[in-house]
Amino acid sequence: MVWLFALMLFISGPVVADEGDPIIVSAPSRSEGTLKQQVSQFSRQVADITGQEQFARRGSTYCPRIIGLPDPYHRIILTKLEHAAKATRKVRAGPAGCQPDLFVIFTSDSAGLLKQIQLGNPGFVRRLQSDAKARQLHARAPVKWWYDTALIGVDGEPVIDGATYRTNASLISSGIAITLASIVVIVDVGLSDGYPLDSIASYVAMIAFAQIQVSAGRLAKAPSILGIFDRVSPRLDALRELTVWDRAYLRALYRIPPDRPLWRQRARLNAAMVEAIMEAERADQ
Secondary structure, X not given: OHHHHHHHHHHOXXXXXXXXXXXXXXOOOOOHHHHHHHHHHHHHHHEOOOOOOOOEEOOOEEOEEEEOOOHHHHHHHHHHHHHHHHHHOOOEEOOOOOOOOEEEEEEOOHHHHHHHHHHHOHHHHHHHHHHHOOHHHHOOOOEEEEEEEEEEEOOOOEOOOOHHXXXXXXXXXXXXXXXXXXXXXXXXXXXXXXXXXXXXXXHHHHHHHOOEOOOOOOXXXXXXXXXXXXXXXXXXXXXXXOOHHHHHHHHXXXXXXXXXXXXXXXXXXXXHHHHHHHHHHHHHO
């Protein structure tokens, strides 16, 4: 968490406000088998699990801090975060006075902000380049983010050099889980100009509760808020809410046992997501 305090030194002042073909969904007329294929592709394209043996997710609470956005607009961000938390059916907002673990920073110059951080804390940047593939530093993207993850024992106990893993591991349980300890999201107000704040807030909310990789154009036709920057439609027409698929992904992610090997988790996640989508579609009929 040391890097968070280094980051805050630079933002404490005022800030100006799996690969495959594109997913084309024909729901609800498609078959269950087709839906399973689409869900499998979608989950591989959105999840950032590089170098990990499990999916990561939040603990039971989150504590946001919004920086660089006028106070009257904070409620929009907070409401979208609440919607995403509700979709997990596991996570809730922390109490008043909680220690922030979700930073949402609005700036007119995300590249300049990151350069400041680089000059002031080279060690943090080296770790960022390893954890986030350096793209967060150099990409011209409306939203950039990175995660700080932590290993915990399956019952919440700390893990030191994998000791808990070796002690508690079995053929079923790894003995550990990966938690999203903290998240920093930087919104470049210049590059995101023209998108409704509701759209940006919903995008931020989705990446705040699941470890999401940069879409790099893969999600233009996906039924997800995560595809808004991949699409060529007018910015004002961007989705403004989490979709059925987004909510299903979050619900499924928080249903799977946190201590299972990745291949078991993936199968459980995909099955739970299919179930959630079909349940939502039946409710809409």
